[in-house]
Amino acid sequence: MENQNVYLKPLTLKSILKFAVPTIAMSVFMSFYSMVDGLFVSNLIGTNALSAINLTAPVIQLVTAISTMLATGGSAVIMKKMGEQKTEEAKEDFTFLILVNVLVGLVMCGLGYPVMYCVFEEMNLSADVAGYCVEYLSRYLMFTVPILLMNNFTLYMIAGGKASLSFLCSVAGGVLNIVLDYVLIAVYDMGISGAAIATGLGYSVTTVVGMFVFSGKKSLLHFKKPVFRFTVLVNAAVNGCSEMATALVTGIITMMFNWTMLHYVGENGIAAVTIIMYVLMFASSLYTGYSYGVSPMISFYHGGENYEKLRKLIAVSLRVIGVISILMAAASFLLTKQLVSVFANPGNPVYDLAVTGNRICTIALFFIGFNIFASGMFTALSNGIVSAVLAFSRSFVFMLVMMLVLPAVFGVNGIWLATPAAEFMALVFSAAMFQKYKKRYGYGKSIG
Numbered sequence: 001m002e003n004q005n006v007y008l009k010p011l012t013l014k015s016i017l018k019f020a021v022p023t024i025a026m027s028v029f030m031s032f033y034s035m036v037d038g039l040f041v042s043n044l045i046g047t048n049a050l051s052a053i054n055l056t057a058p059v060i061q062l063v064t065a066i067s068t069m070l071a072t073g074g075s076a077v078i079m080k081k082m083g084e085q086k087t088e089e090a091k092e093d094f095t096f097l098i099l100v101n102v103l104v105g106l107v108m109c110g111l112g113y114p115v116m117y118c119v120f121e122e123m124n125l126s127a128d129v130a131g132y133c134v135e136y137l138s139r140y141l142m143f144t145v146p147i148l149l150m151n152n153f154t155l156y157m158i159a160g161g162k163a164s165l166s167f168l169c170s171v172a173g174g175v176l177n178i179v180l181d182y183v184l185i186a187v188y189d190m191g192i193s194g195a196a197i198a199t200g201l202g203y204s205v206t207t208v209v210g211m212f213v214f215s216g217k218k219s220l221l222h223f224k225k226p227v228f229r230f231t232v233l234v235n236a237a238v239n240g241c242s243e244m245a246t247a248l249v250t251g252i253i254t255m256m257f258n259w260t261m262l263h264y265v266g267e268n269g270i271a272a273v274t275i276i277m278y279v280l281m282f283a284s285s286l287y288t289g290y291s292y293g294v295s296p297m298i299s300f301y302h303g304g305e306n307y308e309k310l311r312k313l314i315a316v317s318l319r320v321i322g323v324i325s326i327l328m329a330a331a332s333f334l335l336t337k338q339l340v341s342v343f344a345n346p347g348n349p350v351y352d353l354a355v356t357g358n359r360i361c362t363i364a365l366f367f368i369g370f371n372i373f374a375s376g377m378f379t380a381l382s383n384g385i386v387s388a389v390l391a392f393s394r395s396f397v398f399m400l401v402m403m404l405v406l407p408a409v410f411g412v413n414g415i416w417l418a419t420p421a422a423e424f425m426a427l428v429f430s431a432a433m434f435q436k437y438k439k440r441y442g443y444g445k446s447i448g
Helices: 002-007 013-044 047-055 057-083 087-121 127-159 163-187 191-213 230-264 267-303 307-334 336-341 349-366 368-380 384-410 412-441
Strands: none
Touching: 002 267, 013 047, 013 127, 013 163, 013 191, 013 267, 013 307, 047 057, 047 127, 047 191, 047 230, 047 267, 057 087, 057 127, 057 230, 057 267, 057 368, 087 127, 087 230, 127 163, 127 191, 127 267, 163 191, 230 267, 230 384, 230 412, 267 307, 267 336, 267 349, 267 368, 267 412, 307 336, 307 349, 307 368, 336 349, 349 368, 349 412, 368 384, 368 412, 384 412
16 A cells, blocks of 8 residues: 555645646657657648548547546546545456456447448548548557557556556657657558557557556556446446547537538648647647546545645646646747648648637637646546536537537638637636535535
């Protein structure tokens, strides 16, 4: 139980950052997996192939949604039990949920191929882009099980006090992805298939290391003979449903962006959307990484009814996110042309579209971090319902309304305005929920 002592030490900004910095760095490197694919694909194959990566996103987001639900929800359930000193039961549940991930991954891989063909047939794409879509996704689906396990092992390493190891795995996976992208695309001329294989093998690094780490008895969490508890699976699913909703509706909204852009601009618009999503994804990875890092602490203090530390942790977190938000918004606006030029040359029509879009979407960076943290906080407090409502409203309801209204009024610029408008609406909603539940969970006032 030596690793658990970290939760019992005095809570300071330094101790919080010891949890958060490795997970922020890890999350950033994970975002690089997709960005590196886009970088090599756009420069070595072309913007049509870059568009294809975006068009495959809805199917990929489905895989991500399931793994994120089981990982975040399961982590909250297990760390709450750790805080309640039910350590052996927590280990049994941990092993059980990992086995569930393997089974779900096998099923999703089998169903992914027929779904893939149905989706692309309905989009009326050019033969070139449609071919790239099928080629990329058919290779990506082979890594469904490693991807699910990677998401889970990442969070469980953090929860088990091994955040630095999780970070090192992400770095190693990112470096492997970069090297393989160059080797498979530039050297062996495997095209977009090489990009998918490189991404899958990069993800697999954390999976392989996790299997070794959690097989050892020295880890705070480790494999033990699993016990099937249906309530554990239900609680994990409920607690993680907000993160699942976020990932799932991200795929749906991506499809809406694609369809709207096809209507107003054509396939060049899809490439521009892809570039801007990379910028937003990089910024979001900072907030997501921070939320992942402090979530086990929130769950532990909640389970142990340590309201003083819980209040301090949340207060410090809001200030940290505020600073990150200002820095990221300033950097994104000032470096817009440099960021876009990495993926598209100034002479390419995609370039001008992406520059304009990124400058407008930068406004959203002031709000995204607080919305991500609010949803993650309620998940860590085992209130998956509130977390899901926040995530679903932010990622789907508000975005859907804005995507239907703003393009009709402002044309292409309305498409870009939809993101900051929806994030601002979500911020108001998150603030209301934060205020409503502060006494119930003790982060605003002592309980009892």
